[in-house]
Amino acid sequence: MEIFIILSLVVVVILLVGYPLVNPLKYQEAHGTRPLARDDNDLYGKREIVFEALRDLQFEFATGKLAASDYAQMKATYELQAAQILQQIDALQPNKSKNAQAVRACPRCHTNMSAQDKFCTKCGAKL
Ligand SMILES: [Zn+2]
Structure with a gap:
């Protein structure tokens, strides 16, 4: 047992x-x-x-x-x-995309970026 x-x-x-x-x-x-x-x-x-x-x-x-x-x-x-x-x-996110209007362009690929972006979303270059 x-x-x-x-x-x-x-x-x-x-x-x-x-x-x-x-x-x-x-x-x-x-x-x-x-x-x-x-x-x-x-x-x-x-x-x-x-x-x-x-x-x-x-x-x-x-x-x-x-x-x-x-x-x-x-x-x-x-x-x-x-x-x-x-x-x-x-x-x-609605307010983010509203603010994401083109404020400046990427120095490398000239994609339009928002003012808050620190890096280019297309080529990754530092803004
Ligand atoms: Zn870029």
Whole structure:
């Protein structure tokens, strides 16, 4: 009887400790440590997911799990997604887009920028 109790305790401990290792994504979602996109319109959720993917990617590259070429390619993909999401978020903020009227032009590519911008949104030049 004692051996049965000990064995069932061991099984319970293994399941509790092992579950996050076996299925980390489900565990994080269930415990709210991973941001979820509630639907296609949840831009802030999407933004968090892309940012977290970028952090994970940098971590994997820093620990030597990713080749430099793979890292550069995936990083560019995520950064493009992040830029698109940030543009969509910007477009949703009415007073910001109202103020985003052309006040000055980028010195490098001559794209019109708002007065608040510190960097060119097209070429990245410092304003
Ligand atoms: Zn520019």
